[in-house]
Amino acid sequence: LQQDYRITGKGIARRDGSGWQMLPNKSAGAEQNRLFLAVLQGDSSGLQRDFELALAGDAKAWKLTLTPRSLLLKQVFNQINIDGGELVQRIELLETQGDSTVLKMHDNISDQPLSDAEQHDFAE
Incomplete structure (x- = not known):
């Protein structure tokens, strides 16, 4: 099953037969969007608000472990592990x-x- 998503600061859009459709911002997806963008952008201050951070390794091979702080996130996740080098x-x-x-x-x-084709896909 392939699904295409466009994740921006404005929210998450999913592509269907008629084009890009924004998902409701009131959904759990809105919080996931914020967290996902923080991970990919390397926004440690945004992540520290919601998680305890533990970093190991060096710039070529690192692992970041996120342990939830908030009760809401603790109900969903035990832990999030992110591995990378130059990029996630x-x-x-x-x-x-x-x-x-x-x-x-x-x-x-x-x-x-x-x-x-990519420019067309990301056009808003």
């Missing part, structure tokens, strides 16, 4: 119900111009 490579969400989600970021590149 893996995000693991360990949920309180025993489920886990792993996001693997393969073939990441930065500072590359967007293709015409």
Whole structure:
């Protein structure tokens, strides 16, 4: 199952047959959006508000462990593990119900111009 999402500071949009549809900001997805952007942007101050941070390794191979501070986040997550080097490579969400989600970021590149198709996809 493939789904395309556009995550920006304005919120999360999901692409369907008619184009990009914004998801409701009142949903749990809005908080996930904020956290996801903080992770990908390396916004440690944003993450420290909600989590205890433990960093190990060096710039070439590091691991950041996030342990929830707030009661709300503690109800959802036991821990979030983020692995990376120059860029984030893996995000693991360990949920309180025993489920886990792993996001693997393969073939990441930065500072590359967007293709015409990508520019179209990200246009708002």
